[in-house]
Amino acid sequence: MALEMQSTEQGNERFIKGEWLHTIFQNEAEQFAIAKIRVIETNEDINEKDIVVKGYIAGLQPGETYMFFGRLITHAKFGMQYQVERYQTFIPDTEEGLAEYLASDLFFGVGLKTAQKIIRHLGMNAIEKILQNEDVLKEVPGLGEDTARGLARTLRENQGFERVVIYLSKHDIGLKLAQKIYKQYREEAVELLDKDPYRFVYDIEGFGFQTADNIARQNGLAADHPNRIGAGCMFVLQKSSSEGHVYLPLDECTERILELLQTPDLTSEKIIEQLRRLNAEKTVIIQEERCYLPSLYYAEDRFCSHMERIMREELEFSLPDAELLQMIGDIEETEVLSYGKEQFNAIEKALHSKVMILTGGPGTGKTTVVKGILKAYAAAHELELDPEYYETKEEYPFILCAPTGRAAKRLQESTGLPATTIHRLLGWDGHSGFGKDQDEPLSGKLLIIDEFSMVDIWLAHNLFRAIPKDMQVLLVGDEDQLPSVGPGQVLTDLLQSEMIPAVTLDEVYRQKEGSKIIQLAHEIKHDTLTPQSLANAKDFSFIPCREGDVVSVVTQVFQRAVAKGMDTRDLQVLAPIYRSQAGINIINKTLQELINPPAEKKREVKFMEVIFRIGDKVLQLVNQPEDGVYNGDIGEIVAIFRANENTEKKEQIVVAFDDKEVVYERPDYGNLMHAYCISIHKSQGSEFPNVILPVAFSYTRMLKKNLLYTAITRSKQTLIICGESEAFMRGIRTIDTNSRYTSLKEKLLIRFGKEESSAVVAAEGELIATVELEDGTEMEILDEDPSLSPYDFM
Numbered sequence: 001m002a003l004e005m006q007s008t009e010q011g012n013e014r015f016i017k018g019e020w021l022h023t024i025f026q027n028e029a030e031q032f033a034i035a036k037i038r039v040i041e042t043n044e045d046i047n048e049k050d051i052v053v054k055g056y057i058a059g060l061q062p063g064e065t066y067m068f069f070g071r072l073i074t075h076a077k078f079g080m081q082y083q084v085e086r087y088q089t090f091i092p093d094t095e096e097g098l099a100e101y102l103a104s105d106l107f108f109g110v111g112l113k114t115a116q117k118i119i120r121h122l123g124m125n126a127i128e129k130i131l132q133n134e135d136v137l138k139e140v141p142g143l144g145e146d147t148a149r150g151l152a153r154t155l156r157e158n159q160g161f162e163r164v165v166i167y168l169s170k171h172d173i174g175l176k177l178a179q180k181i182y183k184q185y186r187e188e189a190v191e192l193l194d195k196d197p198y199r200f201v202y203d204i205e206g207f208g209f210q211t212a213d214n215i216a217r218q219n220g221l222a223a224d225h226p227n228r229i230g231a232g233c234m235f236v237l238q239k240s241s242s243e244g245h246v247y248l249p250l251d252e253c254t255e256r257i258l259e260l261l262q263t264p265d266l267t268s269e270k271i272i273e274q275l276r277r278l279n280a281e282k283t284v285i286i287q288e289e290r291c292y293l294p295s296l297y298y299a300e301d302r303f304c305s306h307m308e309r310i311m312r313e314e315l316e317f318s319l320p321d322a323e324l325l326q327m328i329g330d331i332e333e334t335e336v337l338s339y340g341k342e343q344f345n346a347i348e349k350a351l352h353s354k355v356m357i358l359t360g361g362p363g364t365g366k367t368t369v370v371k372g373i374l375k376a377y378a379a380a381h382e383l384e385l386d387p388e389y390y391e392t393k394e395e396y397p398f399i400l401c402a403p404t405g406r407a408a409k410r411l412q413e414s415t416g417l418p419a420t421t422i423h424r425l426l427g428w429d430g431h432s433g434f435g436k437d438q439d440e441p442l443s444g445k446l447l448i449i450d451e452f453s454m455v456d457i458w459l460a461h462n463l464f465r466a467i468p469k470d471m472q473v474l475l476v477g478d479e480d481q482l483p484s485v486g487p488g489q490v491l492t493d494l495l496q497s498e499m500i501p502a503v504t505l506d507e508v509y510r511q512k513e514g515s516k517i518i519q520l521a522h523e524i525k526h527d528t529l530t531p532q533s534l535a536n537a538k539d540f541s542f543i544p545c546r547e548g549d550v551v552s553v554v555t556q557v558f559q560r561a562v563a564k565g566m567d568t569r570d571l572q573v574l575a576p577i578y579r580s581q582a583g584i585n586i587i588n589k590t591l592q593e594l595i596n597p598p599a600e601k602k603r604e605v606k607f608m609e610v611i612f613r614i615g616d617k618v619l620q621l622v623n624q625p626e627d628g629v630y631n632g633d634i635g636e637i638v639a640i641f642r643a644n645e646n647t648e649k650k651e652q653i654v655v656a657f658d659d660k661e662v663v664y665e666r667p668d669y670g671n672l673m674h675a676y677c678i679s680i681h682k683s684q685g686s687e688f689p690n691v692i693l694p695v696a697f698s699y700t701r702m703l704k705k706n707l708l709y710t711a712i713t714r715s716k717q718t719l720i721i722c723g724e725s726e727a728f729m730r731g732i733r734t735i736d737t738n739s740r741y742t743s744l745k746e747k748l749l750i751r752f753g754k755e756e757s758s759a760v761v762a763a764e765g766e767l768i769a770t771v772e773l774e775d776g777t778e779m780e781i782l783d784e785d786p787s788l789s790p791y792d793f794m
């Protein structure tokens with residue numbers, strides 16, 4: 001695309017030509033900026049001298065003139081602003097203007113005289129000529145080599161991005177995605193997009209198949225072009241991984257691709273042929289008629305190899321039975337309880353196992369046993385359990401962690417020992433990866449991971465590769481809860497493989513204390529719950545109502561509890577879906593109006609459709625390791641600052657979490673949502689003293705046994721279910737049949753020599769397959785580190 005000199009004749013497109021005065025706000029990572037500009041010329045209906053512009057326009061220079069294309073918007077508080085959809089550096093169309101532009105601060109070492117000389121030699125389209133071939137600058141006498149190179153580079157940098165933005169905007173791709181594309185391909189982006197838009201589906205997170213397809217179609221690429229089929233395959237596999245699958249059977253994968261491509265003459269055979277080509281290129285991995293994304297294939301594979309590495313290491317520990325009995329007896333005495341048979345068995349087995357799984361429903365004593373194992377391990381190895389003892393000595397030998405911040409906090413509270421999230425333990429920086437791995441392993445003797453059912457295969461692999469072979473590992477979780485959000489079902493597969501020592505706690509102890517909640521959970525688990533089980537009890541009520549009344553009933557229950565003095569932090573509404581007449585969104589809105597209504601001195605800000613107000617209970621939606629807050633953390637808005645009230649000159653929301661305050665600036669407000677009501681999926685790993693659970697037929701698609709089981713087991717003191725009992729009964733009888741395609745169990749069996757398979761199980765750097773190429777030769781495929789993670793696709 002040729003760069004044209006711009007006059008301000010822009011046809012019908014709305015524009016403001018303006019000089020960038022100063023940046024008001026800038027988010028480097030997001031490339032989002034808000035700035036004030038001096039209006040030079042516009043076809044918009046404005047009389048203002050200066051105006052605030054905003055959009056994905058970071059990195060522009062004060063003093064420079066730009067053409068902004070977009071639309072006028074009226075901000076409720078700040079008045080008229082310009083929402084920028086695209087922009088271009090303004091290149092003057094008069095000789096004088098062009099000389100001034102080239103002589104500006106943008107181009108180091110070019111003064112007015114040099115600029116005029118450049119124009120004299122190259123003409124008014126000097127910039128285009130330089131961009132096409134910077135050697136033309138050699139024609140300009142007296143222009144130093146460094147200055148010429150610098151001039152060409154700056155021009156390329158400035159113009160390159162704009163070309164990309166203009167090209168992409170024609171295909172309805174916004175500035176944000178354009179920034180990402182430009183960051184990766186720089187000036188080559190346009191040519192690459194023209195040549196093979198489908199590669200962007202592989203390379204750029206958020207670049208959808210449909211977008212690539214639109215570009216390709218406009219460029220006349222055939223509907224059965226191999227690149228199209230390849231991108232369709234990637235898209236289908238990425239989507240299936242977001243549904244929890246580690247692979248898709250070849251047949252299903254083919255069907256899904258056919259469905260996506262909607263091309264009449266395309267046959268399954270043709271698709272399979274292309275899939276085999278992708279397999280040969282290692283873009284996908286096909287094994288035993290299963291189609292994997294390489295990142296997930298290797299995650300599963302290496303998780304197994306690390307599990308084997310750890311398990312095969314001899315455990316140098318033995319304790320005579322009598323001593324063990326005595327030791328556990330001493331612990332029972334200090335804990336003032338007597339361990340049940342399975343609990344005792346769990347403690348003993350944990351001491352003697354390299355890796356062990358402790359599983360069981362709520363109230364069966366998992367935490368009690370974890371505490372017992374810690375004490376027994378410390379006693380048996382003559383170690384101090386008190387972290388203070390280690391302050392000036394060697395590293396603390398016990399590592400306790402969990403997948404979410406709240407679960408880690410709970411583990412810390414119940415054991416009285418430090419616990420952290422898995423991400424923090426592994427030194428995840430939020431961008432480039434984990435600080436801990438096989439080269440920089442964890443140090444300690446006993447690693448305990450709680451809520452392991454929430455750990456997906458990718459995180460499990462990253463965790464296990466950082467475990468040194470002499471460390472003992474205890475995995476704790478309830479397999480009847482929802483599976484991990486990410487792909488895989490690691491806990492279930494490990495248990496089903498029977499390759500890892502495991503103890504299942506069945507006896508319910510909390511029930512003995514008269515807990516109806518625990519009774520319900522176990523009746524759901526064992527399919528014995530009847531409508532009579534829903535009779536009210538000390539810690540449980542079922543308030544029947546029709547769907548149309550659910551929100552009002554939930555609100556009344558909430559209001560009554562708060563009126564009785566209950567802290568809103570101790571009261572949690574959980575629901576399965578966001579949008580329905582009894583969904584999370586409407587419940588949050590209603591509860592906010594009721595619990596935290598607007599008031600004269602109470603500050604609030606509007607972000608998209610949501611109003612955040614001081615006093616609001618909010619939920620953190622993403623991991624923000626740099627601030628120590630994680631997906632699922634709940635806090636309260638304690639302050640809202642205007643831009644003129646702080647040194648950063650930025651509007652800010654301050655949220656107090658349990659042990660810290662975190663400051664959010666506007667583009668990050670999307671990391672928060674109201675938390676009066678949260679989704680059951682988000683509640684996993686957390687517990688709340690009091691839970692209100694609405695149930696309605698409109699949740700049908702989501703009403704499943706494991707979902708309701710997870711919701712019910714979140715509550716520790718009281719549970720109030722409001723809604724339609726038939727919907728609840730139907731839900732607990734509905735087994736989630738969307739089972740996940742995983743091959744972990746099978747790979748474990750092969751690795752531990754219990755099953756034979758033609759599948760090749762690889763260790764790092766090993767040969768994993770030999771593929772026959774079209775010309776009849778064979779190619780060896782080595783197991784190399786895939787640079788992509790499944791999260792790149794989510």
Ligand SMILES: Nc1ncnc2c1ncn2[C@@H]1O[C@H](COP(=O)(O)OP(=O)(O)OP(=O)(O)O)[C@@H](O)[C@H]1O
Nearest residue numbers: 337338339340361362363364365366367368509510
């Ligand atoms: N052997 C025991 N004797 C007496 N009480 C016990 C015993 N084991 C556990 N308990 C009690 O039962 C209750 C539940 O135990 P615990 O919290 O350890 O279970 P859990 O499986 O971790 O439950 P949840 O998953 O719901 O947190 C606690 O009050 C605990 O003290």
